[in-house]
Amino acid sequence: MKGAAATVLALLLAMPSSDTRAFTISSAFSPGCHEQISVDAFTLFLEQTERTRGTESLPLTWRRVAYVLANRIGIKVTSDEEAQLLLSLIVGVRSPDTGGHSVANITQLRSLHGDLDPDGQYLHALRAPDDDGPAGDASAVAGTRRSLERTVRRAFEAFRLPEEEQYGSAIMYIDFYGEVPVPVWWPAYYIARASHTLQDSLATCFETERAACARWLACSTTSTPSP
Amino acid sequence: MTNTIDSQSLRRLRGSVGLALLFAVATSPAPASAGRGFAREDSQGRLDGWYVAISIHLSFLSDVRNRSNVLPTFGYAVDVGHRWNDKAFFVHIEHNLWVRTELRKGIALGALSIAPGFDLIYGDGFVHTSVALGPSILLFDTPLDDAGSVGAFFELKPVGLRWKGNDHVALQLDPLSFAMVAPVLGGIPLIQLEYRTSFTTEVIP
Numbered sequence: 001m002k003g004a005a006a007t008v009l010a011l012l013l014a015m016p017s018s019d020t021r022a023f024t025i026s027s028a029f030s031p032g033c034h035e036q037i038s039v040d041a042f043t044l045f046l047e048q049t050e051r052t053r054g055t056e057s058l059p060l061t062w063r064r065v066a067y068v069l070a071n072r073i074g075i076k077v078t079s080d081e082e083a084q085l086l087l088s089l090i091v092g093v094r095s096p097d098t099g100g101h102s103v104a105n106i107t108q109l110r111s112l113h114g115d116l117d118p119d120g121q122y123l124h125a126l127r128a129p130d131d132d133g134p135a136g137d138a139s140a141v142a143g144t145r146r147s148l149e150r151t152v153r154r155a156f157e158a159f160r161l162p163e164e165e166q167y168g169s170a171i172m173y174i175d176f177y178g179e180v181p182v183p184v185w186w187p188a189y190y191i192a193r194a195s196h197t198l199q200d201s202l203a204t205c206f207e208t209e210r211a212a213c214a215r216w217l218a219c220s221t222t223s224t225p226s227p
Numbered sequence: 228m229t230n231t232i233d234s235q236s237l238r239r240l241r242g243s244v245g246l247a248l249l250f251a252v253a254t255s256p257a258p259a260s261a262g263r264g265f266a267r268e269d270s271q272g273r274l275d276g277w278y279v280a281i282s283i284h285l286s287f288l289s290d291v292r293n294r295s296n297v298l299p300t301f302g303y304a305v306d307v308g309h310r311w312n313d314k315a316f317f318v319h320i321e322h323n324l325w326v327r328t329e330l331r332k333g334i335a336l337g338a339l340s341i342a343p344g345f346d347l348i349y350g351d352g353f354v355h356t357s358v359a360l361g362p363s364i365l366l367f368d369t370p371l372d373d374a375g376s377v378g379a380f381f382e383l384k385p386v387g388l389r390w391k392g393n394d395h396v397a398l399q400l401d402p403l404s405f406a407m408v409a410p411v412l413g414g415i416p417l418i419q420l421e422y423r424t425s426f427t428t429e430v431i432p
Contacts, residue, residue: 026330061371061414068370072331102295104328174370175329179293180415 023203025094027103037199038093038192039073039086046082058083062183065174084167088184091172092192096123100171100179122147125201148197155190263352266394267431272352273312274431280306280317280399282427286406291420299326300408300421302337306429308346315346319359319382322366323408325419336366338410338419340380348389355399357384365410365417372411378418382406384425392428399427 026032058066058080066083069090070076077083091100101108115121118128122143131140158166169181170189262272269275282304289298302324308317324337344359363380365372387401404423411417 027328027332032330065370101293102329104295104297106296173295173329175327176325176335176369176419177371177415177417178291 023199025097025103030103034093034097034196034199035073035090038089038195039075041195042086042089043075046085058087058183062087065182084183084185085188087182088186088188089192091170091182091184092189093196094172095170095189095193096196098173100173102173102178105173118143119147123197125197125203144197144201148194148201151190151194151197155187155194158186158190161186263389263391263397264394265391265397265431274310274352275312276431277307277309278315278317278429278431280308280427280429282306282321282399282425284321284323284404284406284423284425286421286423288422289420294420295328297328298419298421299328300324300337300419300423301326306344306427308344310346310431313348315348317344317346317357317359318342319344319361321380323406323419323421335369336374338380338408339364339366340408342380342382344382353389355384355387355389357387358382363408363410369411369417371415372417376411376417378410378412378416380406380408382423387425387427395431397429397431399425399429401425401427 023033023037024030025034063080063083066077066086070083070086075086077086097103097112099108099112101112103109112120116129118131121128122140125140125144127136127140128143130136131143166186168184168186170184171179172182173179262268262274265274267274267276283302284304285301287297287299289296300323302322304319304321306317306319308315319340319342321340321342322337323340325335327333327335340361340363342359342361344357346355346357348355359380359382361380363378365374365376365378368374382404383406384401384404387399387404390398392398402424404425406421406423407418408421409416409418
């Protein structure tokens with residue numbers, strides 16, 4: 001009996017496993033896929049968009065942080081506006097995975113990712129606990145769509161606010177300093193948060209789209225420059 | 228500002244200090260002797276004179292709110308001191324390195340701390356308690372601060388064990404000590420609270 005159990009166990013261990021693909025955020029343990037994708041979009045945005053809105057001048061500390069991040073990613077920021085956009089995007093795109101906490105804050109990570117609330121799962125284009133079978137497929141897709149729409153709507157609502165109300169602060173964990181409030185421009189923050197869901201949906205749902213996302217998918221399994 | 232030492236941590240720190248003092252008072256014999264048969268001792272087992280101690284330390288977990296549960300740090304230190312039997316004054320010079328967990332991997336140079344301190348030996352020379360307080364200097368540029376920023380350092384070793392290595396060497400194990408390495412106190416403060424384990428080799432010439 002023991003021999004049979006050992007054989008079964010050995011066979012199970014020997015069975016080839018399939019890749020599980022998901023985009024990661026930048027940390028000591030993972031490459032910065034979400035950040036890289038968002039910054040790629042950010043760079044395109046800067047190249048193709050005539051920006052007429054002003055920006056609150058960034059305190060020197062945060063300008064410095066933005067320049068350090070930009071330098072690590074390998075892009076240039078040339079103004080306070082770009083610096084604030086970059087900060088907003090990085091903080092926003094990381095927020096669904098970290099909630100502003102450390103990636104090594106195991107207690108918080110567990111509560112964030114083990115969230116039984118369906119919306120907590122749809123934020124990552126994942127099935128909710130009760131989304132089983134074909135009906136669960138439809139439910140997960142609809143939930144993910146609702147999550148995306150809600151976050152994009154919040155971005156537009158923030159964009160329609162008087163300019164001084166479009167700025168605030170969101171929590172981000174900085175190595176050795178802990179959780180600190182980072183100044184963000186809410187429209188960009190929410191767009192980045194929505195893009196996290198969109199990126200996760202590409203990684204987990206749309207198999208046929210993967211070829212078009214080869215670079216980003218490669219980012220999900222290999223090391224890339226991280227901020 | 229979310230990056231502050233929360234009241235729960237302060238209560239625990241106060242509790243640790245109180246417990247250490249209570250233990251020190253309860254176990255301190257009078258008159259105490261720091262001797263364990265070292266070459267330097269006089270006929271009464273009194274250990275007077277200079278010493279040099281080299282130590283390594285490691286800390287891994289943190290319970291500070293709004294911090295990671297995993298905050299690995301390590302480092303080394305040199306203490307130069309003078310002992311008057313069971314009491315000693317020393318200068319503690321340490322380099323504390325920090326392991327990154329966010330945004331990217333690597334080891335940051337951390338901080339250099341230089342702290343005068345006091346050490347007490349009791350329990351027939353088997354046990355010691357020490358405390359050190361002084362400045363701490365940031366050794367690397369962070370996204371928020373430049374290297375060279377000066378803050379504060381505090382370390383409490385509540386209960387450590389001592390053994391005789393040979394006639395000129397004492398070995399010391401501090402299973403759990405508390406250190407606050409805070410090279411940046413202004414603006415957004417950089418304060419590392421560490422629960423360390425240290426191993427020390429003390430040379431008594």
